[in-house]
Amino acid sequence: MKVAKRSAIGSHLLLAVISAAMMYPVLWWFGAVFKPIEEMSSANLIPLRPTLKNFTEGWNAITHYSFGVFFGNTLALSATLVAVSVVSCSLVAFGFARMNFPLRNFWFSIVLLTLMLPNQVTIVPQYVLFDSFRWIDTYWPFVIPHALAGGIGGSFFIFLFVQFIRGIPKELDEAAKMDGCGSFKIYSRIIVPLLVPAIVTVSIFCFLWNWDDFFGHMIYLQSVGKFTVGQALKLFVDSQSAAPWGQLFAMSLLSIVPGTVLFFFTQRYLVEGIATTGLKG
Amino acid sequence: MRRRNKHDLSMAGYLYIAPWLAGFLLLTVWPMMQSVYFSFTNYSLLEPAQWIGLRNYRQIFTEDTSFVHSLKATTLFVFLSVPLKLATALLIAIVLNRKLKGMHFYRTVIYFPSLIGASVAVAILWNNVFGVHGLVNQLLSYLHIEGKNWIGMPETALGTLIVLAVWQFGSSMVIFLAGLKQIPGEFYEAAAVDGAGKLRTFFQVTLPLLSPIILFNLVLQTIGSFQMFTQAFIITKGGPVESTYMYALLLFDKAFAHFQMGYASALAWILLAIIAAVTALIFATAKAWVHYETDGR
Numbered sequence: 001m002k003v004a005k006r007s008a009i010g011s012h013l014l015l016a017v018i019s020a021a022m023m024y025p026v027l028w029w030f031g032a033v034f035k036p037i038e039e040m041s042s043a044n045l046i047p048l049r050p051t052l053k054n055f056t057e058g059w060n061a062i063t064h065y066s067f068g069v070f071f072g073n074t075l076a077l078s079a080t081l082v083a084v085s086v087v088s089c090s091l092v093a094f095g096f097a098r099m100n101f102p103l104r105n106f107w108f109s110i111v112l113l114t115l116m117l118p119n120q121v122t123i124v125p126q127y128v129l130f131d132s133f134r135w136i137d138t139y140w141p142f143v144i145p146h147a148l149a150g151g152i153g154g155s156f157f158i159f160l161f162v163q164f165i166r167g168i169p170k171e172l173d174e175a176a177k178m179d180g181c182g183s184f185k186i187y188s189r190i191i192v193p194l195l196v197p198a199i200v201t202v203s204i205f206c207f208l209w210n211w212d213d214f215f216g217h218m219i220y221l222q223s224v225g226k227f228t229v230g231q232a233l234k235l236f237v238d239s240q241s242a243a244p245w246g247q248l249f250a251m252s253l254l255s256i257v258p259g260t261v262l263f264f265f266t267q268r269y270l271v272e273g274i275a276t277t278g279l280k281g
Numbered sequence: 282m283r284r285r286n287k288h289d290l291s292m293a294g295y296l297y298i299a300p301w302l303a304g305f306l307l308l309t310v311w312p313m314m315q316s317v318y319f320s321f322t323n324y325s326l327l328e329p330a331q332w333i334g335l336r337n338y339r340q341i342f343t344e345d346t347s348f349v350h351s352l353k354a355t356t357l358f359v360f361l362s363v364p365l366k367l368a369t370a371l372l373i374a375i376v377l378n379r380k381l382k383g384m385h386f387y388r389t390v391i392y393f394p395s396l397i398g399a400s401v402a403v404a405i406l407w408n409n410v411f412g413v414h415g416l417v418n419q420l421l422s423y424l425h426i427e428g429k430n431w432i433g434m435p436e437t438a439l440g441t442l443i444v445l446a447v448w449q450f451g452s453s454m455v456i457f458l459a460g461l462k463q464i465p466g467e468f469y470e471a472a473a474v475d476g477a478g479k480l481r482t483f484f485q486v487t488l489p490l491l492s493p494i495i496l497f498n499l500v501l502q503t504i505g506s507f508q509m510f511t512q513a514f515i516i517t518k519g520g521p522v523e524s525t526y527m528y529a530l531l532l533f534d535k536a537f538a539h540f541q542m543g544y545a546s547a548l549a550w551i552l553l554a555i556i557a558a559v560t561a562l563i564f565a566t567a568k569a570w571v572h573y574e575t576d577g578r
Contacts, residue, residue, distance in 0.1 A: 011376050012383075018373065019390045022448065026393070028416055029406050043419040088300045095297025102291055107298060114309060116500075118508050118556055120529060121549045124536050125312035125319065128326065148304025158301065183293055212399045214511045215529075219537050230401035234515060237405060245409055252402035263396055267389060 033250040040245050055254075058247030061236055065224055067251055070232040075258065077139055077228065078210045081146045085157060085206045086199055088149040093161030094187045098173065108162070115155045127219060137222045142210070152209045152216070157202045164198040165191060200269045208259045229255040319546035326540045337547035348548070350523035351531040357439060358527065359506045359559075362446040367498055370450040374457035375487070388455070395451035403445075404515035408432065411441045411516075435524035438517045442525055445512055453498045460494035461487070489572040496571050500563055507556050528552055 027045050033054050035047040059067050095101075096108050130141045145151035149158055168191065176186050192199075214230040221227060227235065233252055237243060295302070320337055324330035341348050373391060377384055397403050410416045411431040418428025431437045468490065472482045488495075510529040513519060519526035532552070536545035 008379070008381060011379055011381055014376060015373075015381075015387045019387055022394060023390055025406065025410055025416065026397075028410075041414045041419060043416055043423070092298050092301040095294050099294030099297055100291070101294030104294065107302070110305065111301070114305070116504055116560070117309070118504065118553060120508060120532055121316060121553050122309055122312045123532075124542050124545050124549060125315040126308060127536070128315070128319075128324075128542060129308075129312060131326070145304060145308055147300065148308065149301040150304040150308055154301075154304070183297075187297075208396070209399075212401075212511075214401055214514075215533070219533075233401045233405060237408075237515070243409075248405055249409075252400075252405050255402045256397045256400055259396065259400075 029249060029253060033246065033253050035246060037244075037246055054246035054250035058236075058244075058250045061244070061247055061251070062224070062232060062239070065227075065232075067229070067232065067254070069225065070227055070229045071254070073226060074211060074228040074230075077142060078207050080139075081142060081151065081210045082203045082206045084143060085146045085149070085151065085154065086202055088147055089154060089157040089202065090161050090192065090195060090199070091187070092149045093158050093165055094191055096158070097162045097165035098186070098191075099183065111155050111158050115159065123219075130220070136220060137226065138220075139226075141220045142213075142216065146206075152213055153205055157206065160202060161195065161198055164195060168194050197269055200266055204262055204266055204269075207262060211259055316546045316549060319543045320550055321547075322543040323541075324543040324546075326542050330543065333543070337544050338551075340544070341547060341551065347523060347526060347531055351519075351526040351528050354439060354524060354526050355507060355509075355528040358442060358446075358509065358525075359503060362443045363499065363502045363506055365443070366447045366450045366502060367453055367495065369447060370453035370498070371457050371491075371495070373450070374454045374461055375483075377454070377458055378461040388458070392451035392455060395449040398445065398449035399511060401511065401515060404512050407441065407445050407512070408516050432517055433521055435521045438521060438525045442509075442512055442516065445516075446506065446509070453502060456498055457491065457494060460491050464490045492571040493573060496563070496567050500560055503559060503563065504556055507552065507559075 028043070031045045031047055032040065034050040034052070035042075036049055036051050036053070039047055039049070061067075096104065096111070126141075127136075130136060133140070135141050135144075142151065146154065148154075172190050172194075173186050176190050181189065211228075212230065214228075214234070217228045217231050218234075221231065224232075224235070229251075233248070233255060236248060236251065319330065321332060321334060322330035323333050323336075377387060377391075381387075394403075412418075413428070413430050413433070415431075417431065421428050429437060431441050464487065468486050469482065472486050477485065508529050509527050510533065513525050513527040513530055514533070517525040519530045528548075532545055532548050535541045535548060
């Protein structure tokens with residue numbers, strides 16, 4: 001018993017040291033956004049003379065557009081993609097999990113295969129395709145693939161929904177069928193309400209991954225007025241010869257706020273979602 | 282009657298998967314077929330494609346020094362960051378798996394870097410932290426160690442990216458943690474009865490029972506690491522002297538800076554072949570080290 005207690009203290013010590021070391025750069029970052037320029041290279045976590053100047057000046061650092069525009073763009077884009085993905089992927093998953101049709105297993109194994117397909121293979125021809133549709137510098141190259149249960153994480157979301165639907169007792173469907181419900185009613189009245197935890201998990205990952213889809217944003221969005229936050233930050237870095245670190249840090253910090261807030265409100269679902277399905281991050 | 286019913290069912294099923302099927306055919310299969318064709322042409326988006334046979338591939342393998350550099354940087358990155366990341370994740374998961382108070386808090390804190398790590402914001406932070414006047418050098422100066430230009434030197438630039446990757450071990454750890462919870466307590470009790478020490482229990486009980494999850498994490502992280510882009514693009518820009526010129530960066534430059542779509546398509550197929558080969562290799566060795574409970578061993 002005594003030994004167990006002592007090793008528990010040891011574990012706490014180890015975890016505390018590791019957590020502190022991992023969080024140190026982040027905590028330093030939180031402090032740095034309130035530091036005046038003279039204090040920027042200090043390793044102190046807490047600013048000696050705190051200021052809000054980094055936020056007020058950083059917000060309008062890019063000519064003609066405030067960061068409000070970029071936040072608006074990214075938020076609207078990510079929210080749209082979440083809505084569209086949840087609907088399309090859950091419908092497809094319902095088909096795979098509950099309907100019987102020829103080649104079903106074959107198509108589902110293709111879904112699993114595309115999970116591992118690096119998107120570098122399709123990015124060039126997709127760009128050519130979207131270019132021929134005149135979709136460059138619009139949001140369609142993001143919306144349409146997600147509406148077709150594809151895009152970032154599409155196959156994964158289908159897989160996650162299928163796993164979840166398989167866990168819902170089939171008797172519920174049978175009972176509804178007896179009451180004269182068609183398959184779409186079973187989907188909308190029975191499955192969707194029970195699917196809420198999976199919908200939350202999918203929504204958060206879809207939001208986070210699209211918020212951070214810097215590569216996609218960079219190749220498809222070209223006019224500054226349509227830029228996402230990530231692109232705006234990159235533009236900010238490039239537009240200055242000597243990086244105004246305080247302002248850059250302040251805007252960078254704001255850019256991770258939406259994802260972080262979402263995470264903390266829903267982290268119980270999230271960690272379980274990752275744990276039950278296994279997931280990149 | 283019965284047959285018609287069955288027929289109706291099959292049509293209805295296809296109705297549900299139709300969006301995915303349409304997307305798969307239009308946005309995956311068709312582009313992939315086109316990509317094969319492009320890779321044998323000099324297509325540049327500005328001018329129509331001309332068939333040039335194997336010239337792109339020949340050029341990549343025999344003339345393109347950037348290809349060699351990017352292959353070296355990417356391979357080094359994958360082979361160093363993935364094992365380091367997984368080992369750290371496993372170690373911490375084992376410590377966290379003990380029923381400790383505040384475990385929830387630690388788990389959240391350790392997962393947090395994985396949550397934000399892919400963002401441009403963190404790449405900018407890293408750029409400063411490892412810069413000449415950055416946090417790392419500041420801390421070293423307290424210990425009277427002379428700092429370095431970590432990002433600006435070819436010997437250390439890749440290291441900063443590896444540290445960033447390993448820093449995000451939280452998502453692998455969460456998966457390990459879930460796996461550890463699945464291991465029935467009887468196994469540990471049996472090991473204790475046999476008088477096995479901690480180390481032996483780890484190697485003879487925990488590791489074999491966790492091996493399917495290790496395989497899963499290994500494949501996932503390896504595939505993902507081969508495609509690393511954002512951090513290298515922002516922190517090191519592929520430099521210095523192409524020491525961090527990740528494969529995805531090379532592909533991006535060829536396709537979207539020089540519009541050499543044919544050449545970039547050939548590069549993409551080579552990347553796919555490499556990833557497929559490495560994944561196949563992992564699965565081939567898996568027979569030797571992955572233990573499935575249904576084996577009855």
